[in-house]
Amino acid sequence: MQVSQSEQLPKLPAGWKWIALEELCERVSVGHVGETSSHFTDSDGIKFLRSQNVRPGRVELHDIKHVSKSFHLKSKKSQLQQGDILVVRVGHNRGDCAVLPRGLGDVNCANIVFARLKDTKFSDYVGYFLNTKLGRSLLLAVSTGSAQAVLNTKSVAKVLIPKPPVEEAKIIGDWLKIIDDKIVLNQQTNKPTNQQTNKTLEQMAQVLFKSWFVDFNPVMDNALAAGNPIPGELTHRVEVRKKAHALPDFQPLPEHIRNLFPSEFEQTGEPTVGIGGCTPKDWTLGELSDLMVLQRGFDLPKHSRTDGEFPLMAASGQDGTHNQSKVAGPGVVTGRSGKLGVTTFVNEDFWPLNTTLWIKEYKASNPYHAFFFLQSLPLEEFNSGSAVPTLNRNHIHNYKCYIPSINVTEAFKEIISKYFTKLSENSKQNTRGC
Template structure:
């Protein structure tokens, strides 16, 4: 079994165009797709939120021109995400976060993409990454990354097996996404957009429905991870502790840094000082409030350039639809049924993930 460097089996180029890099005013509504890391989805390219450049601009920045079945890998920020270029993105372009790998005759693209998921390769990526605030993997270091390279026929067999297992994972993930979309559509169907209030509900002051309060400081060294009390940051559960700051179900959302993500917890918790949490919901339904807060898009009230901050006093002054509790409860019952189905799919998704990881380990056991 050969262990070879990436540069020996693939042509390598990135989207770092220096002074020729597209300016903000050079992005247009239609044209040549300019792929970014956020366009990576399920190992391929999503057209959602795609940027475009003109053909003229595209012709001046040539090293990132893509071909069908190129392997793309992120080398800034979230390093090591991969995607395979579909036919529709033949001759698209890439930004500075991305490097393209174009397999030579002894390398199968899907095998190369899957190889970035094994510990042997992931550890090399970690060891060759630099930077703290913004992690980076230089093209020079990427060239030196080594992967196991069996004969081409074996590469294809491994890729085919992993593709089938990966398809099961994606099916479960897509089903979970569809359940989330169904829940959102039920909210809009019942209540409409709470910002636009196109259904003409009577309005009520936000803080008469829900009052938010700043969370509490809890340094990492003071947390007791043997506890079962979740510690919430703006992105969700960060840790666990033995003491809670709430004594009832609540809503937690980001106050500083990440703004707009909403989390509902049915158990007591410790919301950190980077969050706001609901300390008074009156008789309103907690599930309804979660969806209400999501649909209010409270990130629009954030201010500050470096680290965005959400001032609860501004949110409290908003006027929102006044929905009777009976109707809130009806909505919550529908969501309860959806969440029950989601739990079944999550168990299935966990099994699919375990299957994929087992096959991955088995397929690359020669490392």
């Protein structure tokens, strides 16, 4: 989409361009329109977002309503997905914008325009831009109506967005999110502070995992320093890394860690592995079963459970406690039946229920690496159930992936284990009410 000089939009860096939001989107739609109160149910229902739940940069859940599952299934048009851009369409907070975070499960909505992006790497970036002074003014400028201004789907779809290369958008979004969380953290006290600290620590760990095992930044840095050739599939990453190096707060990895990474890439022949099939040299091609072995959890009927010191882990996370454990911590579980895609790190000994898969053996991984690795996989796509979502461990064991150097995964463990020790301490403080 061409932008005329008269629109007085800022000049963009090389490689960026102004485009309509709809060019990034799979769809731009609106939440449920019509009466909803008769479908409200208790907290066991489906989360139902309304305009008051969407605030600039965040989704508020303290007064959220829930609707029946039948209403949710019937109202497919207003079902939300993780990474959707949410915009309040009418009312006193018209134009407030947030990104739907991960981990909320099924969500439906009303009085909200939402944009579903083709590539969710842009989600946080777009969300932050629409909350800037310029982004909000561009958004409100397309309001329609005289008596009461309204943002409709067609007008929101036409809002102009400064589009950077996808990797730059992801880096900007990741770091703004960390900074945003730190600001919120400083505004909290005591128990909320511990909760926000935990969130920030986990996000910092996610950024490190992505840098090492998804973007291969240390390998790229070593290759550039050595003057080694960069495969064509990775040339877009060269400029991204050079810009990162030029930032005033850029800090290179300590030499002893940097030396653990190779300085060359190689093509695996599997385009879905690594970046376009490229992985660090000597990080071999394999299957998930070469990294770890998943095992079905253990039966424990509710009438046989006794409250105790050990977490009971279900498909969606912890579901009470028991006076016995089955697995020594730290460990990792993910949903096997009913709820897929939720992966949980458990610091202490625990009992994984039969609705979960737990990692029985770490062949070329460890709990810290495995936790973020499983989080990065589209586990919902491995659903083999019909009526009830089910994850078959044999299917996921065959997933093609690369096997990183054990020295690198152990270095990651050494760094991240300190974060998770702090996470555990904070959680225990909150439980004690300290």
